[in-house]
Amino acid sequence: MARVVMKFGGTSVGDLDRIRNVARRVKSEVDAGHEVAVVVSAMAGETNKLVGFCRDLAPLHDVREYDVVVATGEQVTIGLLAMALQDLGVRARSWAGWQLPIHTDGAHSRARIVGIETAVLLQRMAGGEVAVVAGFQGMGPDGRVTTLGRGGSDTSAVALAAAIKADICDIYTDVDGVYTTDPRIVARARKLEKITYEEMLESASLGAKVLQVRSVEMAMKHGVRVQVRSSFSDATGTIICDEDEIVEKELVSGITYSRDEAKITLVNVPDRPGVAAAIFGPLTEANINVDMIVQNISRGIGATDMTFTVSRDDFGRAVKVLESRQKQLGYAELVTDPDVAKVSVVGVGMRSHAGVAQTMFGALAEKGINIQVISTSEIKVSVLIAEEYTELAVRSLHTAYRLDA
Amino acid sequence: MARVVMKFGGTSVGDLDRIRNVARRVKSEVDAGHEVAVVVSAMAGETNKLVGFCRDLAPLHDVREYDVVVATGEQVTIGLLAMALQDLGVRARSWAGWQLPIHTDGAHSRARIVGIETAVLLQRMAGGEVAVVAGFQGMGPDGRVTTLGRGGSDTSAVALAAAIKADICDIYTDVDGVYTTDPRIVARARKLEKITYEEMLESASLGAKVLQVRSVEMAMKHGVRVQVRSSFSDATGTIICDEDEIVEKELVSGITYSRDEAKITLVNVPDRPGVAAAIFGPLTEANINVDMIVQNISRGIGATDMTFTVSRDDFGRAVKVLESRQKQLGYAELVTDPDVAKVSVVGVGMRSHAGVAQTMFGALAEKGINIQVISTSEIKVSVLIAEEYTELAVRSLHTAYRLDA
Numbered sequence: 001m002a003r004v005v006m007k008f009g010g011t012s013v014g015d016l017d018r019i020r021n022v023a024r025r026v027k028s029e030v031d032a033g034h035e036v037a038v039v040v041s042a043m044a045g046e047t048n049k050l051v052g053f054c055r056d057l058a059p060l061h062d063v064r065e066y067d068v069v070v071a072t073g074e075q076v077t078i079g080l081l082a083m084a085l086q087d088l089g090v091r092a093r094s095w096a097g098w099q100l101p102i103h104t105d106g107a108h109s110r111a112r113i114v115g116i117e118t119a120v121l122l123q124r125m126a127g128g129e130v131a132v133v134a135g136f137q138g139m140g141p142d143g144r145v146t147t148l149g150r151g152g153s154d155t156s157a158v159a160l161a162a163a164i165k166a167d168i169c170d171i172y173t174d175v176d177g178v179y180t181t182d183p184r185i186v187a188r189a190r191k192l193e194k195i196t197y198e199e200m201l202e203s204a205s206l207g208a209k210v211l212q213v214r215s216v217e218m219a220m221k222h223g224v225r226v227q228v229r230s231s232f233s234d235a236t237g238t239i240i241c242d243e244d245e246i247v248e249k250e251l252v253s254g255i256t257y258s259r260d261e262a263k264i265t266l267v268n269v270p271d272r273p274g275v276a277a278a279i280f281g282p283l284t285e286a287n288i289n290v291d292m293i294v295q296n297i298s299r300g301i302g303a304t305d306m307t308f309t310v311s312r313d314d315f316g317r318a319v320k321v322l323e324s325r326q327k328q329l330g331y332a333e334l335v336t337d338p339d340v341a342k343v344s345v346v347g348v349g350m351r352s353h354a355g356v357a358q359t360m361f362g363a364l365a366e367k368g369i370n371i372q373v374i375s376t377s378e379i380k381v382s383v384l385i386a387e388e389y390t391e392l393a394v395r396s397l398h399t400a401y402r403l404d405a
Numbered sequence: 406m407a408r409v410v411m412k413f414g415g416t417s418v419g420d421l422d423r424i425r426n427v428a429r430r431v432k433s434e435v436d437a438g439h440e441v442a443v444v445v446s447a448m449a450g451e452t453n454k455l456v457g458f459c460r461d462l463a464p465l466h467d468v469r470e471y472d473v474v475v476a477t478g479e480q481v482t483i484g485l486l487a488m489a490l491q492d493l494g495v496r497a498r499s500w501a502g503w504q505l506p507i508h509t510d511g512a513h514s515r516a517r518i519v520g521i522e523t524a525v526l527l528q529r530m531a532g533g534e535v536a537v538v539a540g541f542q543g544m545g546p547d548g549r550v551t552t553l554g555r556g557g558s559d560t561s562a563v564a565l566a567a568a569i570k571a572d573i574c575d576i577y578t579d580v581d582g583v584y585t586t587d588p589r590i591v592a593r594a595r596k597l598e599k600i601t602y603e604e605m606l607e608s609a610s611l612g613a614k615v616l617q618v619r620s621v622e623m624a625m626k627h628g629v630r631v632q633v634r635s636s637f638s639d640a641t642g643t644i645i646c647d648e649d650e651i652v653e654k655e656l657v658s659g660i661t662y663s664r665d666e667a668k669i670t671l672v673n674v675p676d677r678p679g680v681a682a683a684i685f686g687p688l689t690e691a692n693i694n695v696d697m698i699v700q701n702i703s704r705g706i707g708a709t710d711m712t713f714t715v716s717r718d719d720f721g722r723a724v725k726v727l728e729s730r731q732k733q734l735g736y737a738e739l740v741t742d743p744d745v746a747k748v749s750v751v752g753v754g755m756r757s758h759a760g761v762a763q764t765m766f767g768a769l770a771e772k773g774i775n776i777q778v779i780s781t782s783e784i785k786v787s788v789l790i791a792e793e794y795t796e797l798a799v800r801s802l803h804t805a806y807r808l809d810a
Contacts, residue, residue, distance in 0.1 A: 016458065016461055016462050019462065020462070050481065053421065053481070053485055054484075054485070054488065056421055057421050057424065057425070057485055057488050057489055057492070058488045058489060058491065058492040060492075061488040061491070061492070062487065062488055062491050064498070065484040065485075065487045065488045065491075065498075065499055066484070066488075067484075068480060068483060068484035068487075068499050068501070069480070069481050069484035069485060069488075071480075072477035072478075072480045072481050075473060075474070075476075075477045075480070076455065076458070076474050076477050078473060079459075079470040079471065079472075079473035079474035080458055080459070080462055080470075080474060082467065082470045082473075083459065083462050083463045083466040083467055083470045083471075083474075084462055084463060086463065086466070086467050086470075087462070087463040087465075087466070093469070093470075094470055094473050096473070096550075098503065099548065099549075143504065144504075145501075
């Protein structure tokens with residue numbers, strides 16, 4: 001017997017038939033003798049509809065009222081799923097965020113979970129009742145409804161799994177696991193049996209959209225074993241776990257890419273203390289997230305080049321902010337390129353193996369792909385290349401690291 | 406300065422433009438210096454959609470989960486209206502049933518309000534903040550979400566007005582007041598300035614659909630002055646109040662009618678103790694509501710005729726129930742007529758004036774309308790007639806009692 005948290009996203013509960021399907025999946029876990037808590041999102045499309053209401057009504061709306069409105073999406077799903085379970089003869093009851101409660105901080109529309117009260121829940125689960133818990137929502141310090149921000153249901157599920165010390169947190173989704181790379185680009189991509197928290201975290205940050213970054217961070221922090229698996233098949237998924245649990249570590253676990261990159265270079269920036277702060281301060285103020293930053297050494301003329309990337313949505317605004325400050329920043333020229341892609345190689349094996357980056361550089365050189373910027377961390381190497389080479393680069397690297405199935 | 410409860414139904418908050426309109430109405434009360442609480446229903450159509458989900462998913466669903474699902478409709482509206490008010494510069498915050506809380510009993514889907522905690526609310530209202538309160542919902546003794554049943558938002562508004570000792574409870578609706586009769590039938594129908602609780606209660610029971618019976622009962626019990634008025638015009642509506650407040654009482658305040666009537670007569674029922682219980686017991690068990698009951702005196706043959714009405718929806722089932730028990734009940738024949746209407750004259754003046762019923766009988770006789778059944782109470786006389794005479798009867802009575810404008 002195990003204690004299991006199951007999480008189903010909006011597509012998995014998108015209509016009544018799918019909710020019935022979810023109920024059957026839950027029932028099979030109950031029939032196997034497990035204690036089960038289910039975390040669900042709003043039915044697909046509902047959250048967007050509710051967010052649209054708020055935006056149309058008042059663009060500068062009170063986020064506390066926004067939370068009151070959008071949290072209703074999950075409340076509908078928990079009631080319906082509890083009914084569907086009861087209809088299959090499974091004892092179940094719904095729990096809104098304020099009912100457990102799931103305590104969060106007061107940062108409405110992007111709240112963080114600070115604690116979950118579980119005594120009653122555990123007692124009922126031990127008695128055979130399935131807990132159907134609303135994802136994405138909680139209760140703030142003042143007793144008002146909060147939401148965790150987009151994708152927050154993954155975080156709710158992991159936080160609940162940590163709080164009730166679940167043996168596993170199964171995240172049901174429209175993909176059946178974590179792959180070595182995007183199967184739409186590389187037909188020979190392999191589903192991984194296991195992947196470490198660190199690798200998953202890097203992959204999520206680097207553009208793989210399987211899980212929310214925050215939920216992986218939380219899983220790592222609390223040691224929650226997470227499984228990514230399909231809502232529509234019974235196949236085993238991919239388990240995200242501690243490095244120690246993975247006996248045969250791969251050197252590289254995956255190749256990720258992101259096309260949502262635009263490159264900006266400030267040419268001949270005065271090379272003096274405080275220049276980076278002067279450049280990135282105004283961008284931060286404008287709420288523009290800066291990603292890869294590369295500063296080359298000074299060229300002996302007291303000036304350097306500063307290159308970084310922003311998401312394409314922010315590109316235009318970033319350029320405007322910098323152009324308006326050319327005098328203060330003292331750069332000679334702004335060189336921009338909105339058509340770049342970031343390709344990354346991720347793997348905890350890098351820590352103990354030399355030559356991982358070299359394999360990447362060699363593979364790209366062989367295909368004549370020019371590397372514009374390089375950035376590394378302990379377990380990943382990222383490069384910026386012209387966007388048109390994305391698929392070619394990903395496929396070449398997948399083969400070079402012997403990831404092909 | 407007054408303390409005001411304003412209530413807006415589903416049609417009045419049916420889309421974002423209408424919610425903005427409601428916000429403007431609320432603002433004008435705030436600008437007039439009043440302390441305001443607003444009670445709102447779900448956007449038109451939303452409750453039906455949510456109820457449909459529950460029915461389709463599991464016809465025999467858990468009513469506790471039903472309440473979790475359908476209560477979301479009002480939660481969406483309170484958030485949106487609070488935003489719309491803030492957008493007009495009016496301070497406002499939303500309150501779900503569980504937040505005040507509005508305490509109810511545990512009868513899910515048809516709960517009764519047992520108390521409302523108002524200390525925080527009153528404090529904030531005194532500070533100039535509009536309270537936007539979800540109608541139709543509350544919190545049961547076990548902390549779960551309850552709903553009051555259809556039309557429950559009127560009851561929520563009146564209960565809140567009683568709890569905060571409001572000077573008036575304005576019910577905004579798609580009609581601009583209470584009329585002496587249905588203006589669609591009688592062009593010269595007059596809007597009443599005031600009407601007593603008792604008259605309103607009888608009218609509501611007799612088919613006038615302006616207000617829910619329960620909300621009028623509650624208003625009468627707590628002495629809450631209620632005004633029925635239009636969401637779409639500024640005209641004064643009709644005030645429902647205590648008899649003492651009405652200086653010039655009318656003999657008759659209105660003529661009501663209901664076409665939702667079907668007549669059943671059991672001919673030659675044995676005239677012995679317990680026969681009424683034997684007839685109506687099985688109907689009650691079948692959840693069939695019986696309205697007008699008339700039993701004539703025994704005709705000296707030890708038998709009597711028992712006539713009563715049921716709503717047309719229940720007619721077929723009622724006949725089946727009675728036919729299956731002909732032997733036990735011992736009646737000779739079942740005579741039925743699904744094409745009858747009930748026409749009623751209502752007025753507190755009847756208590757002190759003789760001849761009110763006689764005016765009715767005379768007016769109907771003059772038009773050649775046959776009265777099939779008569780039933781009276783302290784402040785109303787109802788008759789059953791052939792349905793095709795409904796309009797003629799209502800118009801004749803409206804004139805006979807000098808109600809024409």
